[in-house]
Amino acid sequence: MRFRRPGAAPAADDVADPARGIELRGVGHRYGERVVLDGVDLTFREARVGVIGANGSGKSTLARLLNGLVVPSEGRVLVDGLDTRTQVRAVRRRVGFVFQDPDAQIVHPTVAEDVAYGLENQGVPPDERAARVAEVLARYGLAGHADHPAHLLSGGQKQLLAIAGVLVMRPARIVFDEPTTLLDLVNARRVAELIAGLDQQVVVVTHQLDLLDGFDRVLVVDGGRVVEDAAPGPAVAAYRALMAVR
Numbered sequence: 001m002r003f004r005r006p007g008a009a010p011a012a013d014d015v016a017d018p019a020r021g022i023e024l025r026g027v028g029h030r031y032g033e034r035v036v037l038d039g040v041d042l043t044f045r046e047a048r049v050g051v052i053g054a055n056g057s058g059k060s061t062l063a064r065l066l067n068g069l070v071v072p073s074e075g076r077v078l079v080d081g082l083d084t085r086t087q088v089r090a091v092r093r094r095v096g097f098v099f100q101d102p103d104a105q106i107v108h109p110t111v112a113e114d115v116a117y118g119l120e121n122q123g124v125p126p127d128e129r130a131a132r133v134a135e136v137l138a139r140y141g142l143a144g145h146a147d148h149p150a151h152l153l154s155g156g157q158k159q160l161l162a163i164a165g166v167l168v169m170r171p172a173r174i175v176f177d178e179p180t181t182l183l184d185l186v187n188a189r190r191v192a193e194l195i196a197g198l199d200q201q202v203v204v205v206t207h208q209l210d211l212l213d214g215f216d217r218v219l220v221v222d223g224g225r226v227v228e229d230a231a232p233g234p235a236v237a238a239y240r241a242l243m244a245v246r
């Protein structure tokens with residue numbers, strides 16, 4: 001039970017409103033002088049959102065804005081009403097992020113330690129931690145690898161481990177930045193099936209267009225702007241048309 005002094009400011013999570021989803025308001029981003037996103041106004045409430053576009057169009061930057069890995073040079077990004085600029089810790093608890101390269105995410109010597117790391121950071125007690133780690137490793141076929149050195153896993157297993165490390169934190173939303181790019185067809189299909197089965201809201205940046213089958217909404221980014229925002233069929237057609245004239 002938590003007590004609050006009358007009139008005291010509420011804790012960040014107390015004011016979060018999950019019905020608001022993820023909002024980008026008047027967002028622009030520059031790296032130095034270079035403008036990489038401009039005039040982006042979006043609200044994501046759908047369960048499955050895809051982001052596609054040419055290399056360098058700004059997709060990863062857009063993805064990184066969603067959990068505060070990048071703070072916009074202009075405008076605001078709100079997650080359930082929480083501002084990524086001022087409430088980044090609360091935002092990160094709500095939005096997990098899976099990188100293209102799992103080596104960027106795997107930091108601990110063994111598989112189980114790696115998955116436990118975030119929970120430890122959040123002060124989850126050891127018994128609960130062990131149970132949650134065991135559950136998530138079993139779910140993603142890594143139970144037999146719990147004590148193995150993480151860096152010796154195959155590329156596909158590493159990606160599953162990186163995803164397990166995010167899922168064990170139970171975020172309400174997960175952003176995947178090109179999660180299948182480094183994987184062979186079998187592992188890419190496994191990751192696609194895993195994504196399809198998640199209860200969370202999912203935003204996926206990808207060049208693998210069939211990953212978007214069944215998605216609710218797909219954005220096409222070009223030159224730092226969202227140039228199409230539609231169902232997968234029309235969005236992919238717009239992207240193909242755009243690429244055909246280059």
Ligand SMILES: Nc1ncnc2c1ncn2[C@@H]1O[C@H](COP(=O)(O)OP(=O)(O)OP(=O)(O)O)[C@@H](O)[C@H]1O
Nearest residue numbers: 031032034036053054055056057058059060061062
């Ligand atoms: N940290 C950074 N510092 C400077 N420039 C950057 C940085 N990150 C990205 N950029 C530049 O911003 C632009 C957009 O990059 P971003 O990674 O968002 O594109 P992308 O659409 O995800 O590309 P890809 O499909 O190749 O992964 C690119 O020109 C890139 O070189």
